[in-house]
Amino acid sequence: MPPAKERTPELRRHILDTAIDVLASEGVAAVTTRKIAGLAGTSPPAIYELFGHKAGLIRELFFEGFRRLNAAFERLGTSGDAVADLAATVHAFRTFASDNPNLFNVMYNRPFDGFEPDGAKRSVGDGTRRFLVDRVGHCVQAGVMAGDPIDIAHALLGLAIGLATQENAGWLGSTAESRDRRWTLAVDAFIRGFAPAR
Template sequence: MPRAKQRTPELRDRILHAAVAMLAAEGVSGFTTRKIAQQAETSIPAVYELFGDKAGLVREVFFEGFRHLRARFDELTDTDDPRADLIRIFGVLRSFVRENPILAEVMFSRPFTDFDPRPTELRANRSVREYIVGHVRRCVDVGLIAGDETDIAHVLLALAQGLAAQETAGWLGTSNASRDRRWALAFQAVLDGLTTP
C-alpha cells in the first residue's frame, strides 16, 4: 500500500519560510523550486502540489511579506502626537526594508518575470495601506496637514520606497548620521508642505 502524502499546513509553512530565507540568502537569481524543496526537506512535486507552480510560491512570498510588515506595525502604540506616530511608521518600514531587502523587492518592485500580481495579490497590501491611510487621517483630522488622506499616504509611501531603495543601493550616504538626516529631511519637507495654512 503506498504511503499517504503528507501535504500538511506545517509543510506549507516550512516551504514558505524556506522560500523567504532563500530569497534573503541568494536573491532572485538563486530562487529555484529545487533549492527551496531541498531546504524545506521535501520534494519538488510537494512544492507544486501546495503552491501550484513557482509563480504560486512567489505569490505566497508576496503575501508573507505584507503579513510580516503589518505585524511590525502592530507592535507600535499610538501616542498623542499623530505626526510623530506617522513618521515612526515609516521608520518601521525603513527597518523592514533594511532587514529584508529582497523580500521588500518582491513586495514593491516585482522582480520575477513570471509573477504579475492579480487584483487579489494587489489587495494583499490593503491592511498595510489602510494602516498608513488611517494614520494620515489622524493628522488631517487634527489639522496638522491638509489634503486627501489616500493621496498623501501614496505620496509618503512612494517617498519611503524611494529612500529605502537609495539606502539599500548605498546611494543615500556613507554614515548612519547622513542617512538618518536625509530620511528626516525628506519627511519633514513633505509634511511641512502639507501643513494647513
C-alpha cells in the same frame, strides 16, 4: 516535519519558511523550486502541488512580506502627537525594508519573471495602506496637514518606497548619519508641504 510525500499544511509552511530563509540569505536568484525542495527535504512536484507553480510560491512570499509589515505596524502605539506617530510609522517601514531587503524587493520591485500581482493579490497590501491612511487622517484631524488622507498616504508611501529602495541599494549615503539625515529631510519636508495654508 511530515514525510516528504505527505502534502500537509505543515509541509507547505516548512517549504515557505525555507524559501524565506533562502531569499533572506542568498537573494532572489537563489529562489528556485529545485533548491527550495532540496533544502526543505521534499521534491519540486510537492511545491507544484502545494503552491500550484513557482509563481504560487512567489505569491506566498509576497503575502508573507505584507503580513510581517502589518505586524510591525500593529506593534506601534500612539503618543497623542499625530505627526510623531506618522513619522514613527515611516520609521517602522524603513526598519522593515532595511531588515528584510530581499522580501521588500519581492513586495515592491517585482524581481521575479512570471509574477505580476493582479488586483486580488495587491489587496494583501491594503492593511498597510489603511494603517498609513489612518495615521495621515489623524494629522489632518489635528489640523497639522491638509488634504485628502488617501492621496497624501499614497504619496508618502511612494516616497518611503523610493528612499528604502535607494538605501537598500547603497545609493542614499555612505554613512548611517547621512542616510538618517536624508530620510529625516525628506519626511519632514513632505509633512511640512501638506501644512494648512495660513
